[in-house]
Amino acid sequence: MYSKKILFVCLGNICRSPMAEGVFLHLLNEMGIGDKYTVDSAGTAGYHIGASPDKRMVATALSHGVTLPSKTRKCTEQDFLQYDYIVAMDQSNVDDLTTIKPTNNVRAQLLKMRDFDIIDKHGDVPDPYYGGQEGFENVYQILLRCNTSFIDYLEKNK
Numbered sequence: 001m002y003s004k005k006i007l008f009v010c011l012g013n014i015c016r017s018p019m020a021e022g023v024f025l026h027l028l029n030e031m032g033i034g035d036k037y038t039v040d041s042a043g044t045a046g047y048h049i050g051a052s053p054d055k056r057m058v059a060t061a062l063s064h065g066v067t068l069p070s071k072t073r074k075c076t077e078q079d080f081l082q083y084d085y086i087v088a089m090d091q092s093n094v095d096d097l098t099t100i101k102p103t104n105n106v107r108a109q110l111l112k113m114r115d116f117d118i119i120d121k122h123g124d125v126p127d128p129y130y131g132g133q134e135g136f137e138n139v140y141q142i143l144l145r146c147n148t149s150f151i152d153y154l155e156k157n158k
């Protein structure tokens with residue numbers, strides 16, 4: 001069976017996109033459909049390559065029973081050839097991804113995470129890196145909401 005390939009992208013790949021990946025995987029497992037998707041996350045910047053996610057984001061995730069499995073990597077041109085969907089956390093990620101995107105053989109559809117927000121479709125997932133702990137919880141709540149609708153969309157558009 002072909003598994004759909006999803007890549008979540010933010011700037012540093014240590015806060016928002018690892019949480020998006022972790023929440024997405026957690027929801028898939030709850031639904032018993034984990035084997036239908038291949039999931040990863042990446043950053044548009046290479047500040048923290050090989051690092052684990054930010055400790056504050058790991059703690060927030062664990063408080064909701066979510067684990068954050070992946071190590072930081074940078075998004076590449078190849079990702080556009082291999083993934084079905086690349087999901088950006090904010091508009092500046094979309095702008096940066098547009099400069100990484102190759103001109104030929106692109107497979108990936110580029111989407112914005114909050115396009116799937118049933119409360120506010122017009123925002124970004126805010127960067128919590130320089131703020132307090134409440135910002136990390138806010139990111140979790142947004143990503144839970146958005147990924148619930150995103151999975152619903154994916155399952156309806158097979």
Ligand code: 4NP
Nearest residue numbers: 010011012013014015016129
């Ligand atoms: P992220 O947050 O894009 O959600 O991973 C950031 C992490 C690190 C930095 C900026 C944003 N930084 O400047 O190091």
